[in-house]
Amino acid sequence: MVHLFIIEAEGLTKNFNGFTAVDGISFRVAQGEIFAFLGPNGAGKTTTINMLTGLARISAGTIRLGGWDYALKGSLKKAQQRMGIVPDESNLYEELDGFNNLCFCASLYGMGKPEREKRAQELLKQFNLEAAGKRPFRAYSKGMKRKLTLAAGIIHQPEVLFLDEPTTGIDVESARQIRSLIQQLNKAGTTIFLTTHYIEEAERLCRRLAFIVEGRIVRQGGLAELMEEGQGDYIVQFILDDGGAKHAVEQELPAALAARFPHTEINIHGDREVRVTSSVPLELAPLIEIFSNYHLPVFEAKIMRPTLEDVFVRITGIEAARLKKEKEGKKG
Amino acid sequence: MKLINLSPWMIATFNILKKDMKTYYLKPPNISWGLIFPFAWTLMFFLRSQTPMQIQDVLPGVIAMSVLFGTTSMLAVTITFERRQRSFERLLLAPISLNALMLAKTSGAILFGVFNAFIPVIFASFLVDLSGVGWLSLSAGIVLIAITSTFLGLLIAVSVKEVFEAQTFSNFFRFPMIFLCGLFIPLAELPLALRPISYILPLTYGADILKWSINDGGYLPVSLSFALLAAFSVALFVLSTYNIKTKWIH
Structure with missing residues (x-):
């Protein structure tokens, strides 16, 4: 069926x-x-x-x-x-080498010895890990560990x-x-x-x-x-000087923009980027003038198509900066 | 030519056992521990024994301790270690039943315990005449002690999160068991208040089988000891797997 x-x-x-x-x-x-x-x-x-x-x-x-x-x-x-499973942390056996880790994982799915050895070799080659096949898993870099964990997840196809x-x-x-x-x-x-x-x-x-x-x-x-869902939005992206986005927040520029353009939403992206989203078309000149009034030089200003990030923020109300912070936190 | 066609679950369980033997039990530190520990016990007790008869008296105790310490330590530590590294999750996600998985995980410790048990026997064979020993019942007793001790180690492993907790918790069970199981103080001589505790310890029945096999000196009917030891094995395994299902599969 x-x-x-x-x-x-x-x-x-x-x-x-x-x-x-x-x-x-x-x-x-x-x-x-x-x-x-x-x-x-x-x-x-x-x-x-x-x-x-x-x-x-x-x-x-x-x-x-x-x-x-x-x-x-x-x-x-x-x-x-x-099913194959690749968890959020590499969980293979630190003391086994790459090849034996793959063979062991294959055996858990009932694969016979010749079949699992052949498949392990194929995967090591496909994932560019052939040279590391005989090295213990604990000696792998984070990226290599992730690749081998992915290979282990698909060993039984x-x-x-x-x-x-x-x-x-x-x-x-x-x-x-x-x-x-x-x-x-x-x-x-x-x-x-x-x-x-x-x-x-x-x-x-x-x-x-x-x-x-x-x-x-x-x-x-x-x-x-x-x-x-984001097609009705008009987004203008402003690229400022290094640290410009932070200065803009400190000087309460978002409040000034919102006061002058009531239908807009202001989002800060990273260190240099300010995005102004509106449901009506926006003129660039008065917007740039506000930045100038706050002594924030604008290096680039462009009208953008909404991205998935904009749609995500709009639907969930979660700032993209929060996701980014989380991912950086997880890296550390 | 392929001699045996193994089913998928057999391939999985055999390879789990093989991996554990290779990565834990057959590592030089563990082999030397497996030899040195029973050797030290044996030497200590045999040196204090003045006659061959005394050696035969202490032999069941030395065997039981070697098995108990070898199995509980190794299993509790290896499973807790794999849980910490999250590699145990990989096993739980494999398409094999939990019972088959846990039997595969415990088989290594059982074999290690049986290996430990025969070290004092080999030493004793050079010092005393062991021709009167009931080898079949002795071997069966050793295997059953190894099984119950391993499953006790499994129960401990399911109850703790850290490796050091596994070791501490194991001692909490092992030491009272050694003194209350009738090995060094015969059951008949134990204070009445302590005797009920002795009867709920699996090692009591294992020790009695060993005494019966080596010196014909058991306190309980040997068939009863075998039956109760087997019942303990089943109960400890069922309890451990139930705990795994409720604690590790949230």
């Missing part, structure tokens, strides 16, 4: 000692797609993955994976045979791959390679469910996604569909 949706969750809830970590969420993931949960830390992303993979019990609701209903005895183990924050805490180059590997896997037919708080990662990889905040899905849909 072919199932159009490989993952189906209905009213999924998780309570921990009176605290509701996941609150009645429902979603479906089609076979062969990349679906992401986007949300800040503590939104319930990992708890949802834990319920989907069988590491956490479901307080209420139902899960079906590949047609296997978790409520039925023995179904979870059948479903686990078809699962139909569904769960990736929890796949690029958090690793260098830019390794993150780029991992994103490329995820795309390759998906092209080869693997369904991917990933959680991230990197908006640009979700935008780059996914066709459909859900915004999750405080255990609830506040919006879900196709990328294009979600982006449409």
Whole structure:
């Protein structure tokens, strides 16, 4: 029997000692797609993955994976045979080398010796880890550890791959390679469910996604569909001097802008960027004049198309800066 | 040519055992610990024994201690360590039943315990005549003691979060057990108030089997000791797996 949706969750809830970590969420993931949960830390992303993979019990609701209903005895183990899991922290065996880590993981899925050794070699090659295959896992860099953990997750060629924050805490180059590997896997037919708080990662990889905040899905849909929600916005981006954004806040520029242009919303992005969002078209000259009045030189001003980040901020009310701070915190 | 066609769960459990043997039990520090610890016990007790008869009297105690200390320490520490590193999650997510997984995880410690048990026996064989020993019941007793001690270690591992807690908690069980199981103070000579405690300790029945096998000196009917020790094994395993299901799969 072919199932159009490989993952189906209905009213999924998780309570921990009176605290509701996941609150009645429902979603479906089609076979062969990349679906992401986007949300800040503590939104319930990992708890949802834990319920989907069988590491956490479901307080209420139902899960079906590949047609296997978790409520039925023995179904979870059948479903686990078809899934691969890459947790948010690399959890392979520090004392085993890369090759033996992969072989051991393959054996957990019942793969025979010749088959698992062949597959381990293939994956080491595909992930550019051939030279490190005989080195103990503890001697790997963070990026290499992440890649090997991803390889371990797909050693048994699962139909569904769960990736929890796949690029958090690793260098830019390794993150780029991992994103490329995820795309390759998906092209080869693997369904991917990933959680991230990197908006640009979700935008780059996914066709459909859900915004999750405080255990609830506040919006879900196709990328294009979600982006449409920001189409009525006019956004002007101002690039200031180093530290200019901070000075703008100190000098209460946002309040001055809001007073002069009542239908606008002002957001600070990083050190140098101020974004003015409005539901009506904006003129650049009076806006730049306000910056000049505050002795804030404007190096660049441009009208932007709304990004997924703008849509996320608009729907969830969570500032992008908070997500960025969280991701930097996690790196440290 | 492939001789045996193993089912997927057998491949998984065998490889878990193989990995544990390779990464924990067959490491030089653990092999030397496995040899030195029973050797030190043996030497200490045998030096104090003036006659061959006394060596045979202390042999059950030395065997029991070697098994108990070897199994509980190793298992509680290795499982707590894997939990800390989160590599244990990988096993919980594998498509094998929890019972098969935990049997695979405990088999290494059981084998390690059995290996430890035979060190004092080998030493004793050079000093006294062991021809009167009931080898079948002795071997079965050693295996059952290793199983119950390992499952006790498993119960401890499920109850703690840190490696040092596992070690402390193990001692909390082990030392009273050594003195109350009838190895050094016969059950008949124990104060009446302490005797009920002795009867709820699995080692009491294991020690009695060892005494019966080595000196024909058991206090309880040997079939009862075997039955109760087997019951303890099953109960400790069921309790541990239940705790894993409720504590580790939140």
